[in-house]
Each structure stands twice: as structure tokens, then as C-alpha cells.
Amino acid sequence: MRQGMRVTTAAAAGLAAAVVAPTGAFAADGLNGAALGLGWALPFVGMLLSIALFPLLAPNLWEHHQGKITALWAAVVAIPMAALLGGGPTATALVHTALLDYIPFILLLLALFTTAGGILIAGNIHGSPAMNTALLAIGALFASLIGTTGASMVMIRPVIRANDDRRHNVHVFVFFIFLVSNLGGALTPLGDPPLFLGFLRGVDFFWTTKHLAAETLFAGGLVLAVFFALDSVIYRKEDPLPDPTPDRKVRVRGLVNLALIGVIVAAILLSAAWRPGVAFTVLHVPVEGQNLVRDLAMVAVAIASLRLTKPAWREANGFSWGPIKEVAILFAGIFVTMIPVLAMLQAGKSGAFAPLVAMVTNPDGSPSNAAYFWLTGALSSFLDNAPTYLVFFQLAGGDAQALMGQGALTLAAISCGAVFMGANSYIGNAPNFMVYAIARGAGVKMPSFFGYMLWSGAVLIPTFLLVTWVFFRG
Template identity: 40%
Template sequence: MVAPFALMLGAIAILPLIPATEHWWESNASRFAVASALAILTLAYYGVMHEAPVEGHWPAHHVVEASESGLNLDTVGAMVANALFAEYVPFIVLLFSLYTISGGIRIEGDLQANPMTNAIFMAAGGILASFIGTTGAAMLLIRPLLETNQERKHVVHTVVFFIFIVCNCGGCLLPIGDPPLFLGYLRGVDFFWTLQLWQPWLMCNGILLVLYLLVDELFYYRRETEADITRDIHHIRHLKYSGVLVNLPLLLGVVAAVAFLDPSKALPGTDWHPWMYLREIVQIGLVGASLWLGSKAVREANGFNYHAILEVAALFVGIFICMQPALQILNEQGPKLGIDGPLAFYWITGGLSSVLDNAPTYVVFFETAKTLSQVPGDAVVAGVSESRLVGIALGAVFMGAMTYIGNGPNFMVKAIAEKSGVKMPSFFGYMLYSCCFLLPVLALVGWRMVG
């Protein structure tokens, strides 16, 4: 019964690449149809064939026994609650909040498109990614970056490095930075635990920025014509910021809601546990404030719409339900897989995050690590030895940048760049960039910071 999960991830990876299904798959209705069909198949298994007890996690922990009648409606209900009510709702509300509020902020202008200017854009995005999410940071900065580089002929490598840093590697300092880390937070990892990943974050993004500066300065910028450089200088317009005063406090409100309104933990300094879904209600309220108080003109100028977040919502309905059998199997068989050391978790989590979606991949190996005996002398975080959790977290976040399908913002940035006239590389063309530039950096980070 892992087959529906594998088919779900395979559909995400392959259907956009096949000419016969490429345009069909672009419809969110098509994505939701595939996700729903595979989810129903998984639930049918639990309803008719599953004979063992299952653990329910919503609204509280409980065990559901298989029905003697052969129709396990309670088991199906527990699986739906685990997948959707306990995880999917908080997950999609957070992404929706960050995506929608950041869509009300616009940065426009045309700076001189030299290597340092582009690197500053990426550095700023790498910092913002941890605090407003990789999706929010990417949507905020990709358009001004493209406007700045519109006079240049060689822009592809700049967009690729932007995907490396802003869409992925910059997002590991807080759970709201990248979807895998938020799923870890929902499984009991402390909200501020990820701040201790600042050294690998700094090392990875710092090396990538230096590498970009060298590549652009030595190979690409000097290949621009004198006429293009002159035109770029003559068209300089200082950056203008719109919607910041309204939406920046609202983004900070989302961060605060996620940090302090966890129903499983008492509010700091009190004995009061926030009500279930209070965190999500506050986030939706902040979205409403952004839409009501913010400027419609800013969103129109950004080309803002809900297509990208609806894509994530449609796909993850299927992913969260279909991965339940895989999680159960790993919980039972995890110690027999032979994966033990932090570096092994780093590479296997990262390797699969490269070709699958990094969020469910993180969950699979998080659950695997929970079944193993603890590393002697190691701290335990949410039932996982801390050194292993470091490997899992860094592998999922960093190696989601290896392909277009590793993380949601990758494809979104690709689409925006192509709409702006940048001829982006194919799936395997992008992998040529990531294998040549990103993979050696990740190997060094794994050796120095994980192994």
C-alpha cells in the first residue's frame, strides 16, 4: 500500500515532463483528481483490508481497533484525521498565509545588473527565506531581480543560483522557512530548535554567493556587450517599496502565531494551552487584514493570483493521506533499514528530496529515525537523536534545490522567469547546473557540518 504514495510522487515528477500530459497536468483540477483518486485508494485499503490497530493523533492520541465486521470506518476516520486535521490544515494555512500576505508587498526598480547587485538580492532573499518562507521570499524578490537584469543577455545562471539560495538553502533557520521543517514542528520539534542550524546555513549560502560572484564576474558578465552594459546603466531606477507598512507587521504576526499558539504547549509564562486551531484562525485573520487594508494595485502589479498555492493544496491532499501506510511501515521496520549515522540520513533524505518533494521525504525519515536507538550522549528532539535530526533537516532543505521538483518555489520561479523572457534550462539542463555548482557545496557542508 505504499504504491499510491509512490505513484503520487511519481506523477509530480514525471507528468510535467511528458508532452502528452504536460498541459493537462497544468490544471489544478487535474492535479486534484489524481491526488483524490490515490487518496481514496489508500483509504479503501484501511476501510476494508487493514486488520491491525492504528494510532490516532487528532484531537488527542488514541488507538483504534479493527472492526470485526470487516468495514473499518473508525480506522478510516483516524487516518483522515491524522493526515488532514492534524497536519494538512496547519501546513496549508501557514503556506497560504505567507504566500498571500507577501503578495501584497512589491519591490520594483532597475539597479545596475552587475555581479554584486545580484548577489545582494540573493543574500537578502536567503535571510528573508527563513522568516517569511522560501515561497514568500522568492515571490517578493524574483520580479525585481529580473527587472534589474532585463538589459543583460546572460541571466539563466542568475535565476538558477536564486533558486539554490532563496527557494531552498536560505530557509532552514525557522520552521516557517521551508515546508519540511514545519512538518517537523508539527511533530514536536521546538520552534526555535532550527536556529542552531545557523552555521551550516551560513556556510552553504556563503559559499554559493561567493561561487556566484566568481562565475558571473569571470564567465558571464564579461560576455555582455558594451551596448547592453551602457543601456543598463542608463536605465537605472532606484528601488521602490509598496505595501510594506501594512504587510510586514502581518508577516511578523504569522511568525508569532506559529511560535506561540501551539495547542500542544502552554503559552510561555502561563499554564494556558491555546485552543485547537486558534493558531490557524489568527493566521487567516491576518490574511484577511492584508487583503482588506492592502493595496489592490500592488497585487495587480505583482501579477498575484492563487494558482500556485492551489497547486500545493491540491497535491498535498493526496500526499498527506497516501503517505500514512509508508509512515506505519517505517515506524515498524525502520531499525532494519540500516540507516544509522547523521551523514547517512543527510544523504538519503537529501537524495530523495532531490527527485521527490522534500516535505514528505523529511517526514518519512523523521519517523524512521524515531524508531532507532538513541545515539549515546546525544540530545533527543521530538524522539529523534539530535545529530540525526540535523542530517535529516539539512538534507531535506538544501537538496530540495537539486531539481525543479524538489521544492514548490523552484517551478514557480522558473515559470515567472520564462514569462519574463528568460529561456530557462530543461529539467536535466537544470540538473547540470546543480550537479556542477550545488552538489560539491552540499558535499562539503555534509562533511564539515553533519559527518
């Protein structure tokens, strides 16, 4: 098996180097996205198809070898880069992705996953349609206060327990991903990473709340109404199972973790506002002092949560490290295979995706807000939505003051596309896959990758068409 993997990796990498590396694709200073062919996107597509198809077609193989498969696709990108760009520059590109993107991303998820796993909402909540709707609404509100990942981790287990006596409960967790893991995070820069990146680039903190509130309430309200109607129909027709959760008064345990989540938020805000002027480099990649402090704070918060939370509370939550390990492995491959894709996107009109770029401009030269919404959203459905947001932010001019003024509708379209449409697939936003893994681990028969997209296509796409018609026409 291992020898076969090595042979396959070498063959695939050689094929990629021979077929899809045009002259000038690698400049002396790094990856030249304008010179890359579309073939460089194939490893990323392969990574996505592996996530989509292996659990469906070969679940045992995927469970035991997903790390090897992920490493294979990463190698298909890294080996041709090393052959054509050189070992040193390739190492720099990979270290850049690791230190500035992947590690901060995973450490934030780790801190939120650990703290949220220590918050136990004990007792039995009965998952009636009204109660489920209330839980999803509360979770969506939390998403803008503690982030979509934090809200998802705090709310997923109470929602699982509330519906563990329901014969048909899969739809509850699909809508949970729609609302808590995505739509609810649009009201503050703390809600979702794309909005935080906009904040770092000069977008006022409360601009997001003011200018995305109507779109968020409209989309979230529609999806919540659809959920209530669907859950009511299903609830009336089903006979409940014996409730495995005894009736007890609802209590919240592990409240110290709420304070630790406050530390996470404070560390993020501090990294945006504090500039100590201290930095060091690793393979020519600068690591700034404020970002190092932020990342160390995430580690410290995770350790503090483990020490300050009773193990029994985590055990009652069904806490395990499996979901975060799975996310860490898969997103390592996603981040590496995204390197050439993002380079091509950042090349704008000069890159292989120039036809897509041209679609965001009307014939009179004005921005097409509907196109910005849908293109940002379509890419955010499968790419990481944070860099996708940045690409279109720059494409719209990159001037925060101008975009907050006369370009406010364009910035709103980009922001909503990045946040809302992360719900279109399991890999559109980080907490989606975490919720999937936790729910599946609790015995919920979560839909496959394409099965989930049938749900999102039926519920979210009509909602987003209405959002376009009401807010982003023109």
C-alpha cells in the same frame, strides 16, 4: 475524456488493490506500513513523474488537465484503501491528512503568498553580478527570519525586474531556489517546516541557530561563490536587452504586510506555546484549539492583506492567483499519494524500506551521520521534507534532549539533509515550485524538471559532498 479518466482510474485502482495489497496491510486501526509492499509507492512515483514529464512532453494537456491527472493518482491510492480498509477508516485517513497536514500547509502558503505579493520593491535595480549576489544573500538571510516561502515571495519579483534586461538570466532563478527557497532557511525553526516540527518536539529555538550555523554558512557561501563566478562570466559576454523597467528610485511599498508577516510568525509561535485544552473531532480526527486559531489567523492575515494593500501595488508586482492554485492542486495529490509511502517509512526496520533504514547505523551500532544526512536529504528531495525529518528524528531516538546533547551531530545531519536537499528538485520544498511558476509567468525560460536537476546535480551535489566530508564523516 471524462469517461476515459473514470475507466482509467477504476482499472488502475483495481490493479493496485489486486497486486500490491498483502494480507494484513490494513489493520483495524488504520494503515499498517509494515505490511505494505513497494507497489503502494507507485502512485506517488506516478504523481512525481507526471509533474516532471507532462510539462515537457505534453504542456497543453498538462495546463488544461493537471487537476484531473492529480485526481487520478490520488484515486489510485484512495480507492484501494476504501476497498480493503473500508469507507469509514479511509475517510478518516484522508481527513487526518487534510486537517492536520494539507490545510495548515496550504493556508500558511496562502498567507505568506498574499502578504509577500503586497510588498512592492519599486524602482529599478540593475542585475549586475555584484547586485544579484547581494540580493540572493539578503533573500537567504530573510529566509531564516520569515521562512523560505515568505522570503521567496518577497524577493522573487525584485530579482525578476533586476534581470529583465538580461538575455541569459535562467541561472539567476535556479540559484535563487537553491539559496533563498532552501539553504537560507536553516538558521531558525521559523525558516523551514522541518525545523519547526523539531521545535514542537522539544528542540530549543536557538539550538538550531547555534548548531546549524557553520554548515549553513559553509554550504550557502560555496553556492553563492559559484553563482558570482558564473554570473560574472555570463554578464561579461552578453549584450543587454533594452531595459523594460524605467530607472526610478528604489522604494518599498506595502510595509503593512511586514507587520502581517509578523502576525503569521506570532500565530505559529503561539500554537507551539499555548495549550488551551480545547479540541473537537472530525471523523475521529482531533483538531486542537491552538491549531484552529493558527489556521484562522492565516485566513485573517490573507484577508487583511488584500484589504490593506493597494491593488496597484499587486498589479505592479504581477500578482496573480495562478501559482498558489497550481501548488494547491499538485500538493493535494502529493499529500494523498504520500500516505502509504510515509506509513512504510514510519514502519522503520519492519517496513519495505528496511534496507534504507539499516544504512543509518554503523557496524558498531553507532549512528552514521553521513547516512542520516544523505538519506534524509534524498527523501526530502522528492517527499515533503517535514514528515521525512520526523521519520529520521524518531529513528534517531526521538528524544530531543538526548539529540541536542550527545546526538547533536546526528540531529544536525538530519536537519541539514531535510532543509538543504529540498533544493534538489522542484518539488523538494514548497517555494521551489512557486518560484518556478512565478518566474515562468514573467517570461523566464525556466528549465524542465530534469533540466533543473542537472543544475542541482552540478552545483549542489558537490557542495553536499564537501559538507559531508567537513561536518558529517563517520
